[in-house]
Amino acid sequence: MRLIIVSGLSGSGKSVVLHVLEDLNYYCIDNLPIGMLPSLADEIVRANRHVEQWFAVGIDARNLSGELVSFPDALQSLSEAGIKCEIFFLEADNITLLKRFSETRRKHPLSNDEVPLNEAILQEHQLLEPVSSRADLRIDTSMTNIHQLRDIIRNRVHGAVRTQLSIQFQSFGFKHGIPVDADFVFDVRCIPNPHWVAELRHLSGQDKAVADYLERHATVHDMYDDIRQFIEKWIGCFEADNRSYMTVAIGCTGGHHRSVYLVERLAAYFHQQREGVLTRHRELT
Structure with a gap:
């Protein structure tokens, strides 16, 4: 039951x-x-x-x-x-x-x-x-x-x-407030911002042109690797504590480019490792 x-x-x-x-x-x-x-x-x-x-x-x-x-x-x-x-x-x-x-x-x-x-x-x-x-x-x-x-x-x-543990990756914009229901919050405002490239401004992190732009910068890959390794390290602790949910929030300034890209990339990686991986883009509505 x-x-x-x-x-x-x-x-x-x-x-x-x-x-x-x-x-x-x-x-x-x-x-x-x-x-x-x-x-x-x-x-x-x-x-x-x-x-x-x-x-x-x-x-x-x-x-x-x-x-x-x-x-x-x-x-x-x-x-x-x-x-x-x-x-x-x-x-x-x-x-x-x-x-x-x-x-x-x-x-x-x-x-x-x-x-x-x-x-x-x-x-x-x-x-x-x-x-x-x-x-x-x-x-x-x-x-x-x-x-x-x-x-x-x-x-x-x-x-x-x-699955025993459901992981949700959520993007958000700091200017709209930090999600209070997140277990971990990562600030990615320090990596290059596609907003300042005119032809990318109207797009989101789900678009290939934005992904291509971000992937040209080593700091983006470093940020992705650090977040991925951190989550991999702590998933086991959440499962050992009989937790059913873990929410990872990733924020940039507006919640449209950098955070969305990293959420999509992280979710794709962890989806290959386990079931119950979810995504939510709070500002893309």
């Missing part, structure tokens, strides 16, 4: 994730009280002892604060029952969350006449700390639309089925 716990901040996309998992044939339950989690798991195991089943539950700040504090104990109960459990935690920066609630006119579950929206968001961060601190996968949706989030979850879930 595989159990995925979906949690996160209100407005970060938890409902979208549960809908995607439902489409992937997971049996989904939203807003489950934490106190019921061990009992639910026991019932699932008894009913499906000889059948492989996939389940997902949504747990969020609508739980009572006392139940959220007991989340580690609930996880321990699942582990003792022999249930493989993964935690997906979704988040977004406060400005993005304020904008989303303003645009949709939805009410935050912790806000009321005495608690304004910005304070409710801060309170939710604190309440969900017992869950967020134990997350196997953190997804920052600040710069992710619904369609991109759906693709991320589909790729992640399928990658986890294929």
